[in-house]
Amino acid sequence: MRYSVITFDLDGTLVDTAAEIAEAANRTLVECGLPRQPVEVVKQFIGAGTRQMMQGLLAHVLRQFPNHQLKLNETEMLNRLDHHYSCTAGMDPQPYPGCVESLQRLRASGVRLACLTNKEHRFATKVLHAAGLSSLFELVIGGDSLPQRKPNPQPVLHILHVLGGEVQRAAHVGDSRTDVQTAKAAGVAAWAVPWGYNAGEPIEATQPERIFMSLPELAEHVVQANQAHASATLVRA
Incomplete structure (x- = not known):
């Protein structure tokens, strides 16, 4: 994969x-x-x-x-x-452990990254800038950027169209039932983290395809999967 x-x-x-x-x-x-x-x-x-x-x-x-x-x-x-x-907004956003390094590693490995949030776009960009994350995303889609917002699949599909991605080679990462529903509706991998704001509901209850216990773990999974795919492609060639 x-x-x-x-x-x-x-x-x-x-x-x-x-x-x-x-x-x-x-x-x-x-x-x-x-x-x-x-x-x-x-x-x-x-x-x-x-x-x-x-x-x-x-x-x-x-x-x-x-x-x-x-x-x-x-x-x-x-x-x-x-x-x-x-x-x-942006007064004191606290990136979770390994956030910056994980996004940098994904970018360096050739993965294209977008931020997809239901927060209004003007506030999302302020938070990203204050957290030092702005330069790591090619695209930021807020809750008011498109006619539909999460959990509608349109924002994910819009991002894939803009960045040239395919649903079978994409994933959406979130902390809530809304994010898991969004990913599944769009047909991309539904990944979750357990430390966010899910209205007190355990993230396991939302049935994501995979739960990552840290952002570095997520980055390692993606990099290893892409390297394995590249090696298999060379062997077949």
């Missing part, structure tokens, strides 16, 4: 951004007249996009305060969230 294109989710897969997302969400909650929430609570709603995260978090908090009258309507709330996240 030779892998030519690999797409990576961003939040919870490559970088830990929960703190900066939670800070933007909490600033918005306070403006709505609601109490701040722990980062661990906010994590449960990360993955579908910033606005979807806020809507889920708000519904969760309002269940605790059912008679609360919001100081902002939904449009105002989401506009304030955009403002706050424009301030906190």
Whole structure:
């Protein structure tokens, strides 16, 4: 098996951004007249996009305060969230261990890389730049880049079209059920990591084809597979 294109989710897969997302969400909650929430609570709603995260978090908090009258309507709330996240995005993203080195190794081995996230594109690029990852991706697709977002397969298929990849030689890597569903719908290998934001659900429950316990392990798997494919091709020649 030779892998030519690999797409990576961003939040919870490559970088830990929960703190900066939670800070933007909490600033918005306070403006709505609601109490701040722990980062661990906010994590449960990360993955579908910033606005979807806020809507889920708000519904969760309002269940605790059912008679609360919001100081902002939904449009105002989401506009304030955009403002706050424009301030906190890229504030302190923490790449997971071996992230930079693993992506560099994949690039050096000839694999083409893209970042595929449901985070809005303008925020995704800020996070990637702050984390020192921008130069490692040929393409960044955010949740607002195309008509459809994950788990629809369109973003993966769009990336393969742009980068010249084939589904049988591609993989998508993520930390959530959404990522696994996206990969399977697109027909690419569905790979997962166990340390991200999967709403408290064990990643095993999403039934990915393979779970990698570290990003260096993933890079080693791809490089070894591609080298074995190259050797077999030479033998046949």
